[in-house]
Amino acid sequence: xxxxxxxxxxxxxxxxxxxxxxxxxxxxxxxxxxxxxxxxxxxxxxxxxxxxxxxxxxxxxxxxxxxxxxxxxxxxxxxxxxxxxxxxxxxxxxxxxxxxxxxxxxxxxxxxxxxxxxxxxxxxxxxxxxxxxxxxxxxxxxxxxxxxxxxxxxxxxxxxxxxxxxxxxxxxxxxxxxxxxxxxxxxxxxxxxxxxxxxxxxxxxxxxxxxxxxxxxxxxxxxxxxxxxxxxxxxxxxxxxxxxxxxxxxxxxxxxxxxxxxxxx
Amino acid sequence: xxxxxxxxxxxxxxxxxxxxxxxxxxxxxxxxxxxxxxxxxxxxxxxxxxxxxxxxxxxxxxxxxxxxxxxxxxxxxxxxxxxxxxxxxxxxxxxxxxxxxxxxxxxxxxxxxx
Numbered sequence: 251x252x253x254x255x256x257x258x259x260x261x262x263x264x265x266x267x268x269x270x271x272x273x274x275x276x277x278x279x280x281x282x283x284x285x286x287x288x289x290x291x292x293x294x295x296x297x298x299x300x301x302x303x304x305x306x307x308x309x310x311x312x313x314x315x316x317x318x319x320x321x322x323x324x325x326x327x328x329x330x331x332x333x334x335x336x337x338x339x340x341x342x343x344x345x346x347x348x349x350x351x352x353x354x355x356x357x358x359x360x361x362x363x364x365x366x367x368x369x370x371x372x373x374x375x376x377x378x379x380x381x382x383x384x385x386x387x388x389x390x391x392x393x394x395x396x397x398x399x400x401x402x403x404x405x406x407x408x409x410x411x412x413x414x415x416x417x418x419x420x421x422x423x424x425x426x427x428x429x430x431x432x433x434x435x436x437x438x439x440x441x442x443x444x445x446x447x448x449x450x451x452x453x454x455x456x457x458x459x460x461x462x463x464x465x466x467x468x469x470x471x472x473x474x475x476x477x478x479x480x481x482x483x484x485x486x487x488x489x490x491x492x493x494x495x496x497x498x499x500x501x502x503x504x505x506x507x508x509x510x511x512x513x514x515x
Numbered sequence: 516x517x518x519x520x521x522x523x524x525x526x527x528x529x530x531x532x533x534x535x536x537x538x539x540x541x542x543x544x545x546x547x548x549x550x551x552x553x554x555x556x557x558x559x560x561x562x563x564x565x566x567x568x569x570x571x572x573x574x575x576x577x578x579x580x581x582x583x584x585x586x587x588x589x590x591x592x593x594x595x596x597x598x599x600x601x602x603x604x605x606x607x608x609x610x611x612x613x614x615x616x617x618x619x620x621x622x623x624x625x626x627x628x629x
Contacts, residue, residue, distance in 0.1 A: 264565075278575075279568045282547055285594060286564065289548040292590045310563020318562075319569035321529065430584065433591045 256302050257287055260312065267316035279319060283309060369429040375490040378425040382444065382483055385419025388412070389452045412452065413445050431490040439482050447479035528560060533570055534613075535560055537579060537606040540598040544583075547571070550596060571596060579605055 261284055268276040290305040291297045297305075309315070389412040413419070426432045426440045450472035457464065518526075532554075539545060539553050550571075551564040561567055574580040579602030584592045598606070 275569075275572050275576075278572050282568045282571070282594065283565055286547045286551070286568070288591065289546065289593065308563065309565035312565070314563060315565040315569060318566040319572070430592060434586060434588075 254297070254299075254302050256299070256306060257284075260287075260306050260309075264312035264315060267312045268319060271316075271319050275319065279315070283315070369425070369431070372491075374425065374429050374431055375487045378422050378429070378490075379483060379487045381418045381422035381425070382440075385416050385422055385444065386448055386451055386479075388416050388418055389448055390455055413448050416448065419444055419448060426486075429490070432486065433489065436486040436489060440486055443475075443479045443482055446475050450475040450479075525562070528562070532560055533574060534606060534609045536567070536570060536574065537598060537602050537609075540580065540596055541603065541606055544595040544597045546593040546595050574602070578602075 261280055264283060265276065265280050268279060271279075286309065287305055290308070291301070294301055392412060423441050423444060426437050432440070454469060454472045454476070535554060536550065539550060545553065547567065548564075551561060551567045554560045554567065555564065571580060575582065575596075579599055581597050581599050582594050583597065585595050586592050
């Protein structure tokens with residue numbers, strides 16, 4: 251599902267409004283506001299234009315957000331009688347009537363150019379889907395070298411071995427499990443369906459075609475598995491691509507679906 | 516020129532909002548939308564929800580807040596914001612200062628009213 255046009259436009263406006271900010275700040279703010287929109291629409295799979303407009307209205311004018319970002323780094327106003335708002339925001343502390351000092355956030359030099367974590371880069375969904383396709387075809391390539399014939403009638407054992415040693419398929423599963431671009435439901439579906447699709451494809455192409463006594467229902471189930479698996483991969487890949495656009499998962503998400511406190515910025 | 520209510524509110528907000536964020540996070544980690552709603556439900560501390568994120572970016576760069584990802588049972592993982600020990604110390608200092616500051620302001624303003 252593509253992000254709604256209004257959301258894309260809003261994020262583009264925000265990104266443009268933040269053009270004067272340091273690149274890491276800009277990236278971080280746009281990314282997190284993208285996550286905010288996703289979160290606000292989490293329970294509305296197909297939001298109406300009005301619902302999207304309401305979420306964007308709550309977020310406010312992109313220019314106002316940019317003003318806030320600019321105000322945060324505004325140089326200290328040292329005019330006599332400066333208001334609370336214009337008190338120096340970058341000084342270590344502001345003395346008060348009690349003699350204590352309210353701390354101000356220390357000045358932290360802006361880091362270098364933003365580094366997009368490897369597992370959320372835009373090419374990840376395409377590479378993962380490509381690996382999956384190669385993984386599904388992998389046993390067919392191997393069996394064309396008479397691998398199944400070498401083990402006689404133990405076709406099932408050979409198929410298991412072919413799946414277990416299916417490097418592209420395993421690689422695609424690992425990428426799906428570790429990349430923050432994929433949702434938990436997509437991860438589970440990808441992991442469960444992939445071996446089944448390989449088995450089904452292998453069965454149809456290497457058994458059914460040569461043995462006419464295979465019941466039609468078995469062939470039908472295999473065909474359904476292959477089709478639904480391919481459709482699921484397309485849908486999951488498109489969702490992962492949408493999350494790239496929305497900026498979700500901008501930091502390292504918990505690897506392999508394990509909740510983590512470790513991804514600290 | 517006489518400042519309007521909005522201008523005064525904006526000025527006060529800028530001096531205290533970051534500590535309000537730290538105060539909410541002192542109760543436990545929160546993700547962005549949750550944080551925005553908690554800051555905006557009772558008293559509208561935020562001008563708009565979007566203005567929270569530049570503030571969070573600054574607090575994170577200052578080392579007062581850190582983030583982590585946590586899985587959610589109902590959708591994609593969420594980015595949670597946590598208070599760091601430095602952030603806790605900053606909040607504690609602010610709290611020591613805040614009450615006498617408010618008392619002093621009230622005292623002076625009350626005198627001006629009467």
